[in-house]
Amino acid sequence: MPDQFVSGAPVPLSTPAHPAAQARLGGRAERLSFQLVFGLLGVLAAVLLLAPTVIVVITSFTSGYSLKFPPPGYSMRWYEALWNDSPELIEAFVLSLELAAAATAISIVLAVSAALALARRREAWARAAEAVFLSPLMLPALAIGLSLLMLFNLAGTGLSFATLVLGHVAITAPYILRTTTASLSQMDGALLESAHSLGASAFHAFRTVTLPLIAPGIAAGAFIGFMYSFDNVAVSLFLSDARSEVLPIRMWHIIESNLDVRAAAVSGVLVAATVVLMVVMERVAGISRHMR
Missing domain, CATH: 1.20.5 (Single alpha-helices involved in coiled-coils or other helix-helix interfaces)
Structure with a gap:
């Protein structure tokens, strides 16, 4: 069956x-x-x-005389030319380092002070002030550069290295403010209360308790702000005078005029330096934790 x-x-x-x-x-x-x-x-x-x-x-490793991909051959000639025969690029590089370092140092002082004043407050004015301080992150860089140029012209100050530094402070300080505020929000407030109860002054408590705890956040924001200032074109284009030609503007000019291969060599150096600095800062400050 x-x-x-x-x-x-x-x-x-x-x-x-x-x-x-x-x-x-x-x-x-x-x-x-x-x-x-x-x-x-x-x-x-x-x-x-x-x-x-x-x-x-x-x-950047091409053996040819023009920017062409794929390269006809490979050589280190343009890196050698960058080191031996490019004083104007080296001068622009040094100026960009000085500009980024000065803007970052000033931004650290201003942003940390603002973060200490606003981080633990919940009032409406504090949130409005924080939004104003962070607004350069949401505005186009060209609009910021143009508005700063009009502001300095109205003030009658003219363009100089000082105005260029102030313009870069406006675009780097928000990064440091953001990461420092994030670090302060994660800090246990009982630590400060304990320090004050033991007789520590406000400055001593900041130096011995607050600053060591928020230092990684400050370092992460300073690194991001430094790199953004060093690589910025829009604000530098509006605020640079004849004696303050930073490296991005110089590279733009040599590419625009004759497609100089040295621009690719400069880019290769900057890429390598950025990767090394990112690895170092990730080990020291943990950048990825403060960018979330």
Whole structure:
């Protein structure tokens, strides 16, 4: 007798899967498809972000006389030319370092002071003041540069290295303020209360308790602000005078005039220096923790 007929009742040849098992299989397939799609999108985004940098770095080793990819050959000649025959680029590089260092130092003092005053306050005026201080992060850099140029013209100060530093302070201080505020919000307020109860003055408590705890946040914001100031074009373009040509502006001019391959060599040096500094700052200050 066939197996499907037992005791006169038909028995199906195969038992349908349990609903819970079907749900698990469906959920697993949905997760795999979700991970696959977003993984491919992530890879595509990474390629789009990294490809221009990789192409510039490869082009900097070209043996030719023009910016061309792929290079006809490979050589270190343009790095040697950058070191031996480019005093104007080295001068612009030093000026950019001085500008970024001065702007970052001033921004640290202003941003840390503002963060100490606003971090633990919940009043409406404090939130409004914080929004004003952080507004350069939301405004286009060209608009900031143009508005600062009009402001200095109305004040009659003219353009100089000092006005350039002030313009860079306006765009670097918000980064330090943001990371310092995040560090202060994570600090236990009982530590300050204990220091005050033991007789510590406000300055002594800040120097021995608050500052060591928020130092990684200050360092992370200072690093981001320094790199943004060093690489800034828009504000520097509006506020630079004839004697204050920073490195990004100089590179723009040599690319615009004759597509000089030394610009690619400068880019290669800056990329390598940025990677090294990011690794060092991640080990010292944990930048990624303060950027979330």
